Amino acid sequence: MSTIDPQPRMIKTSEQPTAVLRERVAMANLTEFFGRAFGAVMAAAQAQHASPTGPPFALYHGMPTDTVDVEAGFPVTPGFSAAGDVISGLLPGADAFEAVHKGPYDTLERTYALILERMSAEGMTPSDTMWEFYLSDPEREPDPGKWQTRVVWPVVGEVRAG
DSSP, rough: OOOOOOOOEEEOOEEEEEEEEEEEGGGGGHHHHHHHHHHHHHHHHHHHHHOOOOOOOOEEOOOOOOOOEEEEEEEBBBBOBBHHHBBEEEEEEEEEEEEEESSSSGGHHHHHHHHHHHHTTTTTOOOOOEEEEEEETTTTOGGGOOEEEEEEBBSOOOOOOO
């Protein structure tokens, strides 16, 4: 029995400082961009003695089309300052839905569809930004069927309890 629950659940995220590389990237070039971004960010963070505080992530600004405005990097300890193309950023505090996707990256749209269905069922509006934490390292886990990606998609407006 799998411990992964693909069902979206409501969460409240906390602000997290980040170190990222942000570019507009063709969807076909995302893998290359992520490799470049994660390497550049890690080098810049280490040079400033900033430590990653979580797994690598990508934050998408707007819905992807042929290209996407994306920032990729790591949540880091506070105090990181821009270094070359690597900038400081922030994962926002927000009411959001999250789900853990298990499987290859090219099937992530299924998990996004589940989250969207749940938002719609609860009368909520999706934000135009969303992010993914990459919980599996493809170099350590060569089987894409076992990869895990935590998808976080904020909703617009305040969510009132009960």
